[in-house]
Amino acid sequence: MIKVVLLGSGNVAIHLAEALANEKNIDFIQRFSRSHNNDDFFDKTIPIINNTNELKSADIYIIAISDDAISAFSKQLHLNGLVVHTSGSISLNDLQCNANKGVLYPLQTFSKKQKINFKNIPIAFETEIESDLTLLETLAKTLSNHTYNIGSQKRKKLHVAAVFANNFTNHMYKIASDICKEHDISFDILKPLIQETANKLLTLSPKEAQTGPAKRNDKKVIENHLLQLNKNQKEIYNLVTNSIIDTYNSK
């Protein structure tokens, strides 16, 4: 059984802790948390420490803290075993400890309040040393049904792609919701459209799924839309519309 220690208490750590605690094939022996908030923890039987000197011996230490803290935090750890972080954008080599290094990146958007099935979350994993790969792969496959051995360079590309697919998509929802709010229209009217936009990708590529005035290069509708937007919305509308027009007119 793989002995695991989890370090961190943010959104990723909260959901990862729940997944680790639920797996019978994982010996989840300890959590480290500076903020030490027991309310956030799914399984209260896992011992929580707030001093790194109290860390027990484990096979894998998972550092699930904010990207910019990983390097400095890992520097103060003196551990044997495999130390991995969970970030999409940070290189494996940013881990500054003497232990063996790896990455276990769950590619999903985590919010505290939102329940999620970890088995459906794709996990990209890598290790510095080849001989650690089987151990980390076993942990990844225990947590998720979708695992990928991806190196740091490729993982960075995947992370920026994920920013478009999630962060920027969500911001498009945000602008749509702002327009609704401003004109006293229920945002609920748009929710089936939003669901269908995502569902279409199960059978169509994004290029095939596109519809609307920009794809048709329908100048009249586009001009009319621009009249109804504020400065910031207009800038985004123009840039994305032109990018869609280019996609369908240049190929």
Added chain:
Amino acid sequence: MIKVVLLGSGNVAIHLAEALANEKNIDFIQRFSRSHNNDDFFDKTIPIINNTNELKSADIYIIAISDDAISAFSKQLHLNGLVVHTSGSISLNDLQCNANKGVLYPLQTFSKKQKINFKNIPIAFETEIESDLTLLETLAKTLSNHTYNIGSQKRKKLHVAAVFANNFTNHMYKIASDICKEHDISFDILKPLIQETANKLLTLSPKEAQTGPAKRNDKKVIENHLLQLNKNQKEIYNLVTNSIIDTYNSK
């Protein structure tokens, strides 16, 4: 029973025809189609005509053709009853016929290949004359479980919001898929993230659901992302990132 004639053969018309043909409480008496492609038609028992002189007497005529053709096409119709179009962006008054006018706007993204349950599609409807409202509302409620009486001005706002929620969202998927393709990464890795991004809206507002480097104003990750993008992707990344930063730092 409401007698309905459908005019058009594009994506909206194809899905609407299927919904009309499936409803026992609707007497779907005729279709007009210039392109006359029987293969697209769900129910081959509905008579198809390609000359407007052959139009039969009906309660409601639904014009489901492209936005910029509605005005000229409606001008040549000499009908009694209620004539409605299905466009989100065209005013009720752009219907140029002498008949009573209305709008029946199904707010969804339609692709030929993609099956869809019409009952889940929000329908915004309006009529020029108050006395027609009950008739059109009855049709709308027969087709869908989510109907909204919304006037032309508000409908235009809703339409531009829908462009952000669907067209622009889908283009974010497209860019993510381009990045994956370029670096030989399967786009499938991003699909659970895309699904969850949409699902989050069932319990969170877009503002609450946001995560990522722009929300945290994490300059280091943002700089690193920009290095990995082409010119067009970079422009979109910068603009949307700054818009997200403004959202979370100004309020």
